[in-house]
Amino acid sequence: MRVLVVMAMHAEAEPVVRELGLAPVSTPPWAAHVPMKLYQGRVGSMELDLVVNGVDKQSGLDLIGTQAATASAMLGCEAFKPDLVVSAGTCGGFAKRGGEIGKVYLAEDRVWYHDRRVPIPGFDAMARGGYMVANLDNVAETLGLARGVVTTGDSLDLSAEDSERIEAVGAHAKEMEAAAVAWVAGLFGAGFTALKSVTDIVDGPHPPEEEFFENLKHATEQLAKELVRLVHAIAEDAGLA
């Protein structure tokens, strides 16, 4: 079994690389020009790969959002041919649904887009995504992981239109990559899940851009801890630990 983790920011990936002892590998020649960074390792006899978006040429900042997530997932899936793809990162949580800073959710049910509005029959449903996540109920129960519906868009703020769509699916985690990664995993016939750690409370009193950096370190530590537990439990469940 082979598992690919897809992450956006270097700060999110660094503790995972360290704790799982992953080693950098060069990108294939056809992708030599892309900013994405690849890592490889093992958990027991399970192969565990990681792709991180890397840095934007224009701004010098970590690439975030669905555009880079799509490219990263394509590169990782083509390079490693995973059986399961995990979109791991940070998210906004919802106090009204039990969200707290540093709480980590394993995706449940489906992953949605909340900012793609195409009011044409058929295209409306395609725009919303609604990609199924892999059934990891046993693993989640063993680990005592919180479960939540994940919803994706390309903005940190919350517009009234986005809020309506988020409420329609009862989302627990608002983030910027999962649905894009899920779509690519589907193209490659791989299973998909997401693991998301809360940096800010969407329905709280503070703007997300303030809370995000205040809580990034704590949230990424929690994310790394739960991701390491998750991949070990998946390896054990598959008899590969």
Ligand code: ADE
């Ligand atoms: N990542 C972390 N917090 C977020 C939020 N509130 N919205 C979108 N992506 C996020």
